[in-house]
Amino acid sequence: MSDNLARHFNLREDVTFLNHGSFGACPRPVFEAYQAWQLELEREPVDFLARHLTENMRVPREVLAAELGCGSEDIVGVVNATTGLNIAIQSLDLKPGDQILTTDHEYGALEKTWAFVCRRTGAEVVTVNVPLPLTSAEGFADAIRAGITDRTRVLFLSHITSPTALLFPVETLIAEARERGIWSVIDGAHTPGHIPLDLTAIGADIYSGNCHKWMMSPKGSAFLYVRPDVQGMIDPLVVSHGWTATSKEPGAKGAFGNSPYIDEIEMQGTRDPSAWLTVPKALEFRAEHDWWAVAAQCRDLAQETRARMEELTGLPPLCSPEFCAPQMVAMPIPECDPQDIHDTLYARYKIDIPVFRWQDRCIARLSVQGYNSRPQMDALLDALGELLDLGVTPGLRLA
Ligand SMILES: Cc1ncc(COP(=O)(O)O)c(C=O)c1O
Structure with missing residues (x-):
């Protein structure tokens, strides 16, 4: 989906932008x-x-x-x-x-x-x-x-x-x-x-x-x-x-x-x-590009990434799939300094994603829009795996 659609956006190419949810992104x-x-x-x-x-x-x-x-x-x-x-x-x-x-x-x-x-x-x-x-x-x-x-x-x-x-x-x-x-x-x-x-x-x-x-x-x-x-x-x-x-x-x-x-x-x-x-x-x-169909693909990728993250962390999800925002998932991550994880994800891996504490949980909130791709999800899981010491060898990803 995304190689093709990413060209419609002005987003910086050196950043893996996984935070559509905060302020959106506007097609060219x-x-x-x-x-x-x-x-x-x-x-x-x-x-x-x-x-x-x-x-x-x-x-x-x-x-x-x-x-x-x-x-x-x-x-x-x-x-x-x-x-x-x-x-x-x-x-x-x-x-x-x-x-x-x-x-x-x-x-x-x-x-x-x-x-x-x-x-x-x-x-x-x-x-x-x-x-x-x-x-x-x-x-x-x-x-x-x-x-x-x-x-x-x-x-x-x-x-x-x-x-x-x-x-x-x-x-x-x-x-x-x-x-x-x-x-x-x-x-x-x-x-x-x-x-x-x-x-x-x-x-x-x-x-x-x-x-x-x-x-x-x-x-x-x-x-x-x-x-x-x-x-x-x-x-x-x-x-x-x-x-x-x-x-x-x-x-x-x-x-x-x-x-x-x-x-x-x-x-x-x-x-x-x-x-x-x-x-x-x-x-x-959106009509020209059949965006509800794009959105459905994004939803699948978001939910798949959430499931892969669950396998990595062993932490239970916040909801069953029908109560999950389709293109945005809040993924619980192990206890950490969320600000530090957020900052390091950006500084070292150029991944922009909100990571924060909410009540007694640490959460990484992933947004998937039409310009995102599966390799970007892989990169996120690799980076979080490394930073959170989840036993992930980069390149040897879970299915
Ligand atoms: C649930 C919710 N309400 C309100 C807002 C505020 O949106 P805005 O800053 O565009 O007014 C946000 C922003 O992310 C939000 O997530």
């Missing part, structure tokens, strides 16, 4: 389309920002909505999932004693967002430890349900988790939350382009995802989805020309002719919207 034709948007902005800023922005911003919304199974008035472009989630989270009307139910697998920046909001509102976070290994959707749902009280106002879950690369089965819990009048807020930073998404079927009140990770659009492209019946509650983080004093009144229109929800979030003062405008090109690239 998509990156060129991005630069073309930037050039157009630079050539006539007023024409671009004052005359055509509203109509241009609508296109990615429509294209993405078709891809994600939602209405084009229900998603709005934001620069990243952190921003999308902050807009939504900081809009929630929380009171002292209200509870936010979440897990111990969430992303640090969002944990801080909740801590910030709790300090301001007096609400509190209730963190459920998801039992590992994750092997059953019912077991997962039971663990979360056990944390629900009559003060639970919000259910906050990653759809794919960052430290553990788990695919959480969120749908049942979202439906149950709605029945109980609990808002569901889903962190989908890793899902667009990684798993097929149908936002209407998932049914979350709020869902934010990055296009710049697995969808491979330029950095700074993400979306915030809010269910139509919840949109009236959302406020912008930055108040600009899109805000109107009457925006909360029934049937109100936004300042630029969209819904208030869209106009208030989309307009954030002068900025470069090129990454968002390039999202349709990223989807076009």
Whole structure:
């Protein structure tokens, strides 16, 4: 798969890049389309920002909505999932004693967002430890349900988790939350382009995802989805020309002719919207190269590498295969200094992969994208085998 596809990317050839999950990587034709948007902005800023922005911003919304199974008035472009989630989270009307139910697998920046909001509102976070290994959707749902009280106002879950690369089965819990009048807020930073998404079927009140990770659009492209019946509650983080004093009144229109929800979030003062405008090109690239088929090959390679690593370390996996993010696997490694292993992998072997401590485990989180190859997986296992003293002779690899 990869020899052929690696040529489409600008990634450095001297680095084995196994960390697509952190910031993504953008194929050359998509990156060129991005630069073309930037050039157009630079050539006539007023024409671009004052005359055509509203109509241009609508296109990615429509294209993405078709891809994600939602209405084009229900998603709005934001620069990243952190921003999308902050807009939504900081809009929630929380009171002292209200509870936010979440897990111990969430992303640090969002944990801080909740801590910030709790300090301001007096609400509190209730963190459920998801039992590992994750092997059953019912077991997962039971663990979360056990944390629900009559003060639970919000259910906050990653759809794919960052430290553990788990695919959480969120749908049942979202439906149950709605029945109980609990808002569901889903962190989908890793899902667009990684798993097929149908936002209407998932049914979350709020869902934010990055296009710049697995969808491979330029950095700074993400979306915030809010269910139509919840949109009236959302406020912008930055108040600009899109805000109107009457925006909360029934049937109100936004300042630029969209819904208030869209106009208030989309307009954030002068900025470069090129990454968002390039999202349709990223989807076009993916379609041209049949990327879901590429993704399936990547999944196989990721899961195979995980199994080989397990054979080397003898450490149990964090989940059964159906709960593993397809192209990203968190591989437990023996007790070590993770920072040192990470730094040495990069300095000595030019392998870029996150290695870190999470709770009582050391983890190497492998991402496999279309530009990666099986020899790169071999190189990783050889290097980890050497550094962790796993008894691997380079070249004599496990099958
Ligand atoms: C689960 C999760 N949520 C949120 C984010 C934040 O993404 P961004 O920095 O693009 O906002 C990440 C980033 O890796 C993530 O893994």
